[in-house]
Amino acid sequence: MLKGTLEGCVLEIIGREETYGYAITRRLNELGFADVIDGTVYTILLRLERNKLVQVSKRPSEVGPPRKFYTLNDAGRRELATFWTKWQYVSSRIDKLKEGGA
Amino acid sequence: MLKGTLEGCVLEIIGREETYGYAITRRLNELGFADVIDGTVYTILLRLERNKLVQVSKRPSEVGPPRKFYTLNDAGRRELATFWTKWQYVSSRIDKLKEGGA
DNA sequence: ACTGGTACACGGTATCACCGAGTACCGCTA
DNA sequence: TAGCGGTACTCGGTGATACCGTGTACCAGT
Numbered sequence: 001m002l003k004g005t006l007e008g009c010v011l012e013i014i015g016r017e018e019t020y021g022y023a024i025t026r027r028l029n030e031l032g033f034a035d036v037i038d039g040t041v042y043t044i045l046l047r048l049e050r051n052k053l054v055q056v057s058k059r060p061s062e063v064g065p066p067r068k069f070y071t072l073n074d075a076g077r078r079e080l081a082t083f084w085t086k087w088q089y090v091s092s093r094i095d096k097l098k099e100g101g102a
Numbered sequence: 103m104l105k106g107t108l109e110g111c112v113l114e115i116i117g118r119e120e121t122y123g124y125a126i127t128r129r130l131n132e133l134g135f136a137d138v139i140d141g142t143v144y145t146i147l148l149r150l151e152r153n154k155l156v157q158v159s160k161r162p163s164e165v166g167p168p169r170k171f172y173t174l175n176d177a178g179r180r181e182l183a184t185f186w187t188k189w190q191y192v193s194s195r196i197d198k199l200k201e202g203g204a
Numbered sequence: 205a206c207t208g209g210t211a212c213a214c215g216g217t218a219t220c221a222c223c224g225a226g227t228a229c230c231g232c233t234a
Numbered sequence: 235t236a237g238c239g240g241t242a243c244t245c246g247g248t249g250a251t252a253c254c255g256t257g258t259a260c261c262a263g264t
Contacts, residue, residue: 003221003250003251003252004250005196005251006103006251007251009199013199020211022212031198035103035253038211039212039213039254039255039256044252045212046213046214047251061260063209063210063260063262064210064211064259064261065261067212089134091193091196091197093134093135094111097114098186098189105219105251105252106219108221123243124241139221140242142222142223144242144243144244145245146221147243148244162229163229165240165241166229166230166240166241167242168243169242170242
């Protein structure tokens with residue numbers, strides 16, 4: 001019912017600005033998703049890449065190994081919009097169930 | 103991250119009043135979860151039963167085969183409270199990410 | 205040379221929820 | 235009385251998400 005939520009969050013983060021896996025993990029942790037681990041994020045990123053929702057550009061870093069920078073392509077932006085629509089729908093229903101139930 | 107959400111909804115419905123599988127499915131569909139199918143609900147109910155979160159009472163129906171009525175026990179109520187706490191936490195973070203991202 | 209932080213990939217796994225088929229009770233009607 | 239539609243539950247199989255741990259590797263500072 002709500003699967004792919006974390007993937008949606010990752011899409012949103014990428015949609016804001018070009019970024020890379022390690023930074024996305026840090027961002028998610030900052031946002032309060034404390035238990036999201038880097039391995040999970042990389043899994044999602046590889047899936048996004050496989051599903052052709054992102055454009056990838058590998059560039060060297062000055063403080064470590066090269067980074068893979070991601071940006072959304074058209075399909076990715078559509079997917080993101082679909083995700084938010086679905087999220088709003090489902091989460092509002094659940095909130096309604098929580099409050100009073102009608 | 104959000105798995106078990108549907109299970110939480112089912113717990114909430116049972117928490118409101120003693121009810122049974124077929125009626126729960128109808129209720130969920132009414133609430134807007136149109137694609138939730140009875141098989142899914144029964145799977146969840148069997149899991150709740152196996153995990154000892156509900157009390158079950160099988161009683162005959164006047165319009166069909168016997169029904170299995172469910173009520174929450176203490177463990178079920180605790181699980182429900184935990185679910186809502188977690189839901190509120192996670193959904194608020196996601197909403198925050200959606201609006202502006204700070 | 206070693207440690208610690210940065211950065212990514214990969215195999216394995218648990219579990220949720222979906223799907224479909226199967227069983228069975230009941231009332232109505234043709 | 236046979237069949238149909240609605241009610242009601244069970245079960246095996248499946249796909250996908252996200253978790254977990256490990257391995258690899260680059261870089262800077264001590």
